[in-house]
Amino acid sequence: MLTRSSEVIVIGGGVNGLAAATRLAREGARVTLLETAAQTGGAMAARGAAGDMPLAHLTPGLDPRVAKGMALETRGLRFHAPLRDTALDLGGDHRTVAGGLASGADAAAWATLHQRLMRFASVLAPFRAMAPPRLKGGGNDWGALMRHGLGLRAIGAREFRELLRMVLINAADVAEDELNDPLLQGLMAHDATQGAWLGPRSPNSLILYLNRLAMGAQMRLPVGGMGSVAKAMTEAATAAGVTIRLGARVAQIETLEGRVTGVVLDDGARLLADHVVSAISPKATFLDLIGPRGLETGLLRATRDIRARGATARLTLRLNAAPNFRGADLQSRMVIAPSVNAVEEAWNPVKYGEVPKRPVMEIVIPTATEPELAPDGGHVLSALVQCAPHDPAKPKAAKTAMLKATMRVLEDYAPGLGEMVSATHFLMPWEIEAEYGLSNWHHAELSVEQMLFNRPNHATAQYATPIAGLWLGSAGSHPGGGITGAAGWNAAGAIIRGKAV
């Protein structure tokens, strides 16, 4: 049970660690947050040279419970108006999407599809704010659980049937069935698979799109950049009484008789705790910090089996002028994914550890919205480039090839862009893992078999773990990643309820 005198250690100061720490401190626990980097924020804070972008460049919006519970608005956190999406066209005939409405001949079809998918997403959304159901023994009435859980009454029997039909199919089928415009199809295929380890034709890809819609259909830029979110959340944590220690790398979680006793830092310092909340990768938590000798074999297996491959590469370009994407709105979220097959073809080589010829990507130019973000004029182009191999045979060559392919695509869409580049910062997935500890966008792949009561695996899906006092609270737990804080907030809730301790 969590009490006023409980000593709690939170490992990791990303969006989830900060959310969990604050909620627990507000509950009266004595919370220490340990962050290995020189600053809090995780993927929200840049680590490289000044002016570099952090990993995450947009947020779907923080979980409302987090925003409210941490009083982030009071602390001055503001967002620019939701970004419109631009599906870039090589010929300059771009499509824009905003508020569920698309431009072009397919506008009506897009609106219909969007509304339906938003309805589905809205019945899934409540799941994001609760601990996943428990799978224990037999006897569950799954029909009833599904009906109630998914709010059948709210959407009606017909729509529920449609949801069941669609929930496990692939995004490409839906895009091709319901839309005709290759650009809009490509946009949907890209957005469904961004950050995932699958392609639009892979089974179960649509549910990722629904999850994305459940987080918020439109992406946002925080005023002052992503670092502002980290700053406001850090202030909230401190105000709630959380002690934050930077440069504190946890090397080991200590246990005695199956119960957590504390942690050891890499400098040998030992900190005692009644509860440890691990807001870092679940694999690292068990395999590195607890270590195989402290794990039961079944849990060791289940942990090793967690898939956490990242296919997103991170590109930041400093430009000495505004690029011209054939007239596209530079303040929008620009997506290069000209068709479903363009995304699928970018994905195919990655399965074999190879580099795609034409990667797909999401581009943001924060300086177009907020010029002050460029320290010495010019612009910053921030791109999340999809379908980078996770573990290629020749990493160096793969990186070179990936950057080259990315720049070639960019040059095609924005002729002359290459000439404007004054600095390039490019990270492949394994570099992101080494630098930020994020092997995958969600710490553990978000995929249907690693969702809900299987996230990150059956033994640890309710934030509690088989090791008493050890809790999971990163994006590797339900409901997954993104700059929302939902997983950390939920984890703190589970500890407060004191279940399974």
Added chain:
Amino acid sequence: MTGLKRATQLLTTPFHARTSAANLQGRWGPWAGYRAALCFGDVDMEYTAIRNAASVYDLCPMVKYRFTGPDAEAYLDHLTVRNVAKLKPGSVHYTLWCDDEGKVLDDGTLLRHGPQEFLLSCQERHLPWMLDAATGYDVTIADVTTEIAALSLQGPTSAAVLRLAGWDVSDLRPFRMLKVDFGGAELTISRTGFTGDLGYELWTSADHALPLWDHLMAAGALHGIRPIGTDALNLARLDAGFLIANVDFIPADQALRHDRARSPFEIGLDWLIDWTKGHFNGRRALVAERAAGSEWAMVGLDIEGNVSAEGSILYLGKKKEVGYITSAAWSPSAKRSIALAQIRRPYHESADIWVEIYAQRELQYAKLMLKADQTARPFYEPARRRTTPPQAF
């Protein structure tokens, strides 16, 4: 036809040349992928050899794993529930291991050949589990089932047979081992067995199997030695109250139904657990079960009459179903109808347990409802099992 062509024959053990020659009825059964003799001719004679003379049983199909390395002891303490640190080189202990939920995966005998070398002999295959459990330990694990030829020599004259074979085992206490030379190979003699009688198990390399067989048969010729099959052994092991995986309990990793797996408490083997040795696989769940209580109990039953209760259901007050028989037989040694049974707690403490038996009498079934009284295990235990030095028979 093509299916048949592709099908694989059961393996034969290194003793096959001898066992097949002796198997007058050709009665074989599959055992862990091997062809094992069920009976060589007359099960009563074979059982009588176990209890009154000397019997030889081919143990080769038992699955055998060798563990070597600096962390072998620590690893086995992590894997199994018993305290391996207390097992001295040259000793053997009976043990079991569990999954994370504290349900039994298998039981077996662990032979400690040296500070860093162990051999585990068990019923089922577990290599993937054992390798995964070895993560973080400096231990090498090898399935050596095919490398080792093992024979069980059991019965009152077994010590005499070994003496005649040239090996003095008079000082060998139960659960201790002796290493001797046999035709240039190492032969390990352990005072262990599955019969609850005086007896030994002999372990050597597979290529020495036939000479060992011949040597023992010659040495025991005047001491009533005879090969026995699984049927006779099964009767003797029931006398002794020993359990068999997939007969008396289902290994947790093989159970398809969630409620079929059993904990050590539920099969009467919680006495093996060392709660003080630190972490071991399943400990967390077993600590919880120790506090909360278990669902099942394993009991020994003494059933009225002489009809074997195999496969029968148990009732409380002839009405309420409370359990089932896992193994049963009329025991010629105990001279009782005995059984191992699973009873739902707390009915394992009831004196009002009945067993419903469908007894076939000349093609016609008769339904019997017989009183089943709890009785201590082993059902039959001759003093010679433990006496050192063994008496001369």
